[in-house]
Amino acid sequence: MGTTADIAQFVQKTTFDEFDPELVHHVKNVFLSGVGMTLAGVDSETSKAILSYVKECAAPQEVGVIGANFRTSVEYAALANGTTSHTTELEDDTRAENMYSVGVFPAMFALGEKLNVSGRELIEAFVIAWDVASKLAIASQDMMARGLAPWSAGSTIGVAAGAAKLLKLNDEQIGMAVSIAASHAAGLFKQVGSGAHLYESGMAGRNGLASALLAKHGLTGQPAVLECPMGYLHAVAGIANPDLRLGAPFRAQDIEIKKYPCCLSQMHPIDAFVRLIEERGLSAHQVKAVRLEAPPSFQLAAALYHHPKNGDEAKFSLAHSIASSFLDKKPWLDRYTTEGANGLDVAAFRDKIEIVYRAELAGQALPITVTLNDGSQVNSMTRKITEHIDVSDDEILDKYRKCVSGIFSASRGDQISESLLSLEQIPDISELMKNLTFIN
Structure with a gap:
């Protein structure tokens, strides 16, 4: 077995039933925070540029662009929402590996809407995507010393794995999705403080989805390109075939919720x-x-x-x-x-x-x-700067409400938050996504 095959098996075997209630609760809070920051970011300068570009592409109207009152293809929706959510810099992160929520959840929401998945399936795909992305990023942190960005690169491969789960790909197809994603994975540390840094999260979601969809259509990649000599991990971090230890404890449990819109x-x-x-x-x-x-x-x-x-x-x-x-x-x-x-x-x-x-x-x-x-x-x-950020459920809900204030009425905002916080009970997320797309 190698790293790519380990990921394929992990994607296939992992189900919602393995997640403890604390993990599910935390992921729903991450989604609540994420939806809020996306809506709050729609009117930023970077978002306007991305949304203008996406509209100009005139892609098929498959899924919604959150807060933007229009629909586009699943890949362009992932690009738009991934960028828009990041423009607030309110994204939620895991610290050790420098992973961010905006590289993952927007793509899972977009594909989930296209496939009419349940809330349970959406949570399942997100946890899988995050675990792959985070544990790859932990293994390859040396890439930062080379000026590469583990947050966007890891998200690309993680999204491919989560999308493969939603698409119900087989082991071989999952391996191909991950392999293709390795060629898509990118991001530069020095883009911090620019619009390109914000765009990289949208790019990660779009490219991860494209990788899984291409694998479904039969595109191939080298089956061990992650772990082989001169492959992805060797190129970005000088390592080969790490033991990722995928699965419990799932890294999504360690996502830290930001309080302020900055680094x-x-x-x-x-x-x-x-x-x-x-x-x-x-x-x-x-x-x-x-x-x-x-x-x-x-x-x-x-x-x-x-x-x-x-x-x-x-x-x-x-x-x-x-x-x-x-x-x-x-x-x-x-x-x-x-x-x-x-x-x-x-x-x-x-x-x-x-x-x-x-x-x-x-x-x-x-x-x-x-x-x-x-x-x-x-x-x-200050507290030790490496200590975990502790944020209560009430503080997360307050963050969401502050983000959507002036966008939705209080009653509509509360209706959406209630849906997100009971997500595992929703049989089809399409109506939720419609409510998030069309705000006028």
């Missing part, structure tokens, strides 16, 4: 500032200077920009998030737009912020020092 590594620092501001009753006009000590790795993404020029850069500007915390008490989507990034108040406050990099802080709690105008100082610490 995952910013979550604990923002939480620390939000808590400090609330507990001490601090206001922006009281503050003379802010100092945060952080590991050098933050400069790669979390603090890539100090003075961002647009919304895409703002999501990777820790200084911007800290400033927004002082100005707004809790940063939200309106601060991560081009207008929000260039506001005079937030730009002036960013000038007060200093981020000092210390190598010994890798994986540690980060020191915070706030100097007030009277010369006094307030000190605090």
Whole structure:
């Protein structure tokens, strides 16, 4: 047996009945969060470009584009929804392997609608896709040192596996789907902070679906291209034939739900500032200077920009998030737009912020020092930056409601959330997808 054959067997044998109630509950929360962020992202600049492109392609009207009031082919819907959901940077992640929800769930929703699958089948396919994507990404983390993106590359192959499950492909076809997906898998770390970074998640979903559909139609690939010398894993990470240990414990259980619309590594620092501001009753006009000590790795993404020029850069500007915390008490989507990034108040406050990099802080709690105008100082610490983000069911529901506020009436928003949170009881997701597509 090799890696590709192991994936094929895993896809074939894994069923919803193997999932414990906690896993199913968590996946439904991930879907609720995901639907909210997709709807909230429809009007972003990047989404408008993608949606315009998809409309121009005039593909067959097979499935809905969430929040966009039109239908397109299943592959273009995956492309559109995968990109639109990512534009908010609210996507939910697993930290160790740098995997993101927006590379997987939009494609599963699109194909699920086309095939009229049940909620149970949708959850089943997502868990399978996530496990393949995540465990491949864990095995190949060295690819990041080469400038490659495990999140989009892993998602492509994972989506191919999940789609193969929904399409009920046989072992050989699943192997071909995975092999074809390996040729599609792509993404570059250095696209962070640009529209292309957001597009890569949509690309992963589209390419993963295409791989499974092509395998169904008889296209072939090398049957061991993942694990063989000079194959995919050897090319991207210098490894061959890893033991992925697919199955329980399923990695979908470890997906972390983001609270704020920015880079995952910013979550604990923002939480620390939000808590400090609330507990001490601090206001922006009281503050003379802010100092945060952080590991050098933050400069790669979390603090890539100090003075961002647009919304895409703002999501990777820790200084911007800290400033927004002082100005707004809790940063939200309106601060991560081009207008929000260039506001005079937030730009002036960013000038007060200093981020000092210390190598010994890798994986540690980060020191915070706030100097007030009277010369006094307030000190605090973040949680360890590698600790799991803890978010309650109520907080996830609140995140969803904030995302859809102004898009749906409260009653319609609640109807959709109730459907998503009882998804395993729905025999056909088509009506749910119709409600998510046509918002006017």
